[in-house]
Amino acid sequence: MIWKTIFGRSERESEAYAIYRALVSQARSPALYLRAGVPDTLEGRFEMVVLHAFLVLRRLKDASGAEAEPAKALGQRVFDILFDDMDQTLREIGVGDLSVGKKIKALASAFYGRVAAYEEGLDAADALVLEEALKRNVFPEAEPSPDDLKALADYVRRAADGLSALPVAALLKGETAFAALPEAVAERSGA
Numbered sequence: 001m002i003w004k005t006i007f008g009r010s011e012r013e014s015e016a017y018a019i020y021r022a023l024v025s026q027a028r029s030p031a032l033y034l035r036a037g038v039p040d041t042l043e044g045r046f047e048m049v050v051l052h053a054f055l056v057l058r059r060l061k062d063a064s065g066a067e068a069e070p071a072k073a074l075g076q077r078v079f080d081i082l083f084d085d086m087d088q089t090l091r092e093i094g095v096g097d098l099s100v101g102k103k104i105k106a107l108a109s110a111f112y113g114r115v116a117a118y119e120e121g122l123d124a125a126d127a128l129v130l131e132e133a134l135k136r137n138v139f140p141e142a143e144p145s146p147d148d149l150k151a152l153a154d155y156v157r158r159a160a161d162g163l164s165a166l167p168v169a170a171l172l173k174g175e176t177a178f179a180a181l182p183e184a185v186a187e188r189s190g191a
Contacts, residue, residue, distance in 0.1 A: 016077035018174030020085070023052035023078075031181035036155060037148030038138055042093075046086075047138045050111055051156065052178070053082050054118050059163040060171060067168040074172060083108065113137075121153075122160050130156060151182040 027048035033040040038048060056078060063071030086107055090100050114137050121130030131153045135144060138152065158179035166177050 013077060015172065015174030016074055016081055019056055019074070019078050019171065019176055020053075020081045022176040022178075023056055024049055024085075026178045027052045029181050031183075032152070032155075035182040036152040037144050038152065039142070043140075044138065046107075047114075049082070050114050051118065051138075052159075053078065053111075054115050055156070055159050055163055055178075056171070056176065057115075058119070058122075058160065059166065060168070062164070063168040067172065070172055071168050082111075118156070122157065127153065155179060155182050 027045065032038045032048055033044065038044045057075045060071040060075035060078075083104060087100060087104055090103050091097070095103055114133075117133035117137065118130070121133040124130065131149050134152050134156065135149055138144075139149070144152075162177055162179045166175075170177075
């Protein structure tokens with residue numbers, strides 16, 4: 001990694017870093033925590049980064065034709081950056097070097113579990129499938145309000161739809177477009 005810092009990143013890596021920065025920025029948006037009830041904890045923030053990474057990787061996976069291979073490579077670079085960032089974060093919060101590998105394996109397993117659950121939720125005809133996946137993963141410690149859970153699920157669907165409408169060529173240039181963030185419950189209910 002030190003060589004990348006000294007000599008800079010290749011152009012192909014720049015796009016992946018731009019996408020990763022954008023998805024982390026979206027994942028850290030206060031509206032997700034204040035308006036959709038996501039717990040503002042280390043775990044809650046992890047869940048939002050994973051969720052947004054999933055959404056981007058899902059879109060890249062759907063690329064076809066001449067864009068399929070570059071999209072697959074870009075998805076792999078975004079995934080690698082995600083786990084490099086998690087490794088660095090674990091070290092910064094004091095996880096010992098000998099434990100980091102085990103923790104990363106556990107995080108990777110959690111990531112793949114969420115990918116499967118969110119794929120199933122977005123592909124299901126029943127809207128409750130996605131809500132249940134979000135409830136299990138984002139709110140494991142507390143019961144979210146029905147309004148918060150619905151707000152988050154609606155946001156995820158809008159984000160997935162928005163990324164589906166984004167040309168793969170834009171992603172290959174490092175551009176992303178996420179959906180509008182959840183509104184306050186009072187604003188949603190018209191109160």
